Amino acid sequence: MSLPEQTPEQEENRKKKWEMPDTYVILFAVLLIAVLATYNVPSGTFERESMDGVERVIPDTYSRVGGNPAGFMDIFLALQEGMVQSGGLIFLVLFAGGAFEVIERSGAIKGGILRAVHKTKGKEFWLIAIVSILFALGGAVGAVANSVIPFVAIGVIIARALKLDAMVAVAITFGATFAGFNVGFLNPYTIGIAQSIADLPLFSGMILRIIAFVIIVGVTILYTWNYAKKVLNDPAKSLIGVLGESNVSSQDLKAPFTTRHKWIMGFVGSALLFFIFATIRFQWSINHMAAFFIIIGIVSGMIAGMNYNKIALTFLDGCQKLVYGALIIGVARAILIVMENSNILDTAVHALSVPLEGLSPVMAALGMFLANGMMNFLVPSGSGQAMIAMPILSPLADMIGVTRQVAVQAYQFGDGFTNSIFPTSGPLMASLAVAGVPWIKWAKWMFPLLLIWAGIAIVMLTVGVLINWGPI
Template sequence: MSRTLRMPHTLVLMFIMMIVALVLTWVLPAGSFETVINESGREVVQAGTFGLIEDAETLPPWHLFTAVPRAMADVQGIIFFVLLIGGSLAVIRRTGAIEAFLGQVIRNFGNNAFGLIAFGVFLFAAASATLGMAEEYIPLAAILISLCVAMRMDTVAAIGIMVVGYCVGYGAAVLNPFTLFIAQDIAELQPGSGFGFRALIFWPFLIVGIHHVWSYARKVQRDPEASLVHGIASAQPPEETELPEMTGRRKGILAATGLALAVLVYGIVEHGWYLIELGAMFIALAIVVALIDRMSFDNLAKTFSFGASELAGTAILIGFAKSIALILEDGQVLHTIVNAMAAPLIDLPAELSAVGMLGIQSVMNIFVSSGSGQAYLTMPLMAPIGDLVGITRQVSVLAYQFGDGFMNMIVPTNPVLMGILGLAGIPYDRWFRFIFPLILKLLALAAVFMVVAVQIGYS
């Protein structure tokens, strides 16, 4: 009987990495760097000060289990913030406002194929870059496929609009609370800081994504046999999902959501808002949305609780990922690993080191597709490595979000991607042929922006 190779659940991978971390504390020499307070008031490691620690404490095996609740206590601010975001977004989703808006926009393009692709990619990217949306797009797949097929495109082009948009939004995120804010918090940066540069580079990535999807779609329009799913019965338009109609209340909800995002940006940039203020804003938004929708308070409470529960798995994942770094810190080998990883980069120009960090983050996404999980797994290492090689922590975060977001278009461990491909009936090998050239283009552009970020001292 044949067995298929299956990637284990992310939580299983995290626990395996915790075991590896514990074993490393037994076999690696303990060591540490001296730290200094830089001009920004942030504690950073100082290059050239690494030294071994004599008679370091050996961690017992049960430390593997005590690390988890300690880690979750350490990151409780982020965990509660994620739960509040989940509850608020669930309230917005229940009103159907976002689905109604996206559905109306998509339908209004008629036979304008380029307009549908350009504006569609932009909409998905913008929602992901600001609200961290992903799974919410799945109900729109059927109508998008039907419209594209009616315009003599194919299923791959339709799903390309959605997936390229969502992943460009994550890779070039400007306010994503599930990836960017978490990575910045780990790096001891103000969540949402560096907004201007991120808002600027969002557009080149968007243009590259649109061009790739449009080039393929135009080729299929000219020659239907050029379709990557030509002759594949499963890749036919599925039955359309009935989307809600746009009403006055839903317009009001969209306006309230847009206003909340604008206030969020203002608060971050002008007043240094942090997790408490951001969480409060999303609670207030949920209440305002419920009032506009005339939702009963019981339904508001149930919906908010359900939305928070949907992200309970993410919250637990954050705790387990933090446990890895905590075990390495307790065993006093975190700096030992940082010193070893930084050694090959010390003599390189900072620009090349930054590109190398982008490569590391891209490879890590193959194994840990969860954005928050990858942040807690890699940023405790990448931030101090950046300190040692002369890279600002904002640039280290940029490497993380590029590697996480863009690779999500192609890694088969991404459940959102595989769910969308399964719904559309697109074999993974055909999707790989479509998306791989775009991955190369986006990562090349990301490398350019990493160099620019280093040269301008992006912080």
């Protein structure tokens, strides 16, 4: 007897029985695993010493100590304490989101991008290059990351006008943004948080990161242009089909870029440069940067002609958009609180150091890079991964003879690269949905570029180890 056919609704429900757990669900599961580990993993600690105001692990001093297994209430107390201890970082993320929301609502970003499109009309390579550089800079300073999603629609308009495909649209917006995000030499969400945990001066090591930024973004532009040129010469070589022109209007590629917009972009650029100076000259910290973003938001809103209510509400809208990403920091911190309180965090560091002890510092640094890349499948949040990885990588770096600056960059490369291809990355999947690009097609296009990025990362991390890359 044949089984009755399922209705479309039943088939849809069957497909929805399993879905990828949310990042918060994954982190809570990791928290429960950490709690269970407090009953099974031996407790131990390393001796530490203070060098130049930074507490460092003394190698070969690990010893067993009494344990302190976590109870039921400790799970939820750790969540609360994680939020409290991470308050400075959480508010940095929220205030940065508020400031960038004011800048975006002013129309300065969109106007600047479309002005670049207008200026490079008929020069396809320069158009792709300039738009990519603008988005890469946005990713490098944290102005554009998750917020790149609505800008993908602009990329589609540009690609359609050039008679290209949606693959190029995603590449020059999302792809370029994360090419810059990979290095993030002035990104408060990644470098800022990671260096704060590693007790490194804020945004230190910038020169080498800027060099890596130029190389990675340059390679990304050339890779994108090579594909675009093939499609321009033969549309049949497009992986997904060239976009039609039926929905393009002359207004699609027009947006005002007024004197106010120029003042806003000039002010924001000058403000960020001043902050770099202040971190060096006055040793400004994460808290200073969070406060500085409030100033950037208020002044940008005033230049844009917003009244006080509009500035406040727009700033709060930006904060609200980043609540999801900001609170992940506290949840990730809760995992470490459980491990620290039960004295198993140093045990984990010791266990990781044992297989790395026989490796050269270069190979150990590359192992950190690979481990962070794999971790990003489960924890695709850059700030959340920093909170989990850096408290382990910092003492581990001390143990295996790798500088903490190298450890920070190993984390950042591992996080940034895989954001561009792992289907657990929310911004990636949303950007592909906006452009109508299947993930399989994107992965096929992106994978060779990912390998090139990885090669650049290997060279940079190797150089970092060989030059003993420190705070400067």
